[in-house]
Amino acid sequence: MATEGKNLSQYDKDKIPNAKDFRFGIVVSEWNDEITEGLFQGAFDAFIENSVQKENIVRWNVPGSFELIYGCKKMQESFEMLDAIIAVGSVIQGETKHFDFVCEGVTQGIKDLNVKHDIPVIFCVLTDDNIEQSRARSGGKHGNKGTEAAIAAIKMAQLRKDAKFYKG
Numbered sequence: 532m533a534t535e536g537k538n539l540s541q542y543d544k545d546k547i548p549n550a551k552d553f554r555f556g557i558v559v560s561e562w563n564d565e566i567t568e569g570l571f572q573g574a575f576d577a578f579i580e581n582s583v584q585k586e587n588i589v590r591w592n593v594p595g596s597f598e599l600i601y602g603c604k605k606m607q608e609s610f611e612m613l614d615a616i617i618a619v620g621s622v623i624q625g626e627t628k629h630f631d632f633v634c635e636g637v638t639q640g641i642k643d644l645n646v647k648h649d650i651p652v653i654f655c656v657l658t659d660d661n662i663e664q665s666r667a668r669s670g671g672k673h674g675n676k677g678t679e680a681a682i683a684a685i686k687m688a689q690l691r692k693d694a695k696f697y698k699g
């Protein structure tokens with residue numbers, strides 16, 4: 532289902548695992564900070580709404596979305612007690628093909644982090660044609676992809692916890 536006609540901020544609290552003991556990292560790109568700050572706030576607020584303790588949320592900033600790869604990798608290495616990490620970015624098409632390479636690079640890089648490390652990294656990177664699309668998805672008419680990412684982070688943290696239980 533495309534985002535059009537869907538509100539990214541709507542979720543059924545009864546279907547969200549109890550997150551009060553989980554610890555999360557959020558790595559935020561400074562490019563298009565009007566958008567990334569909105570995404571961060573959506574994620575942060577969703578964590579608090581689901582009983583995550585403020586002191587259990589750590590935030591790092593990186594210059595741009597491409598640096599989310601290294602920033603998330605170092606967070607995985609530095610904070611082994613984290614249950615999940617969210618990568619927050621906003622990439623907006625410009626005049627050149629740079630958009631394509633940044634989007635592909637950060638997508639593949641974050642995929643690689645999920646394969647190579649045990650702490651899940653949630654992809655909260657908007658890849659939009661224009662800023663209007665970005666505004667609509669970071670607290671606008673389509674809700675907030677940051678909220679969606681926080682819910683995904685909680686669910687993946689629970690899956691990781693369950694997997695460890697079954698592994699023994």
Ligand SMILES: Nc1c(NC[C@H](O)[C@H](O)[C@H](O)CO)[nH]c(=O)[nH]c1=O
Pocket residue numbers: 560562563594595596597598620621622623624625633
């Ligand atoms: N144009 C956007 C960028 N470009 C910068 C890159 O992400 C990177 O920081 C640079 O190539 C140096 O390595 N980044 C975004 O996050 N959003 C954009 O729209």
Ligand SMILES: CC(=O)[C@@H](O)COP(=O)(O)O
Pocket residue numbers: 622623624625626627628629630631633
């Ligand atoms: C995604 C980008 O790097 C892009 O916004 C940069 O703009 P331009 O392609 O006009 O240099």
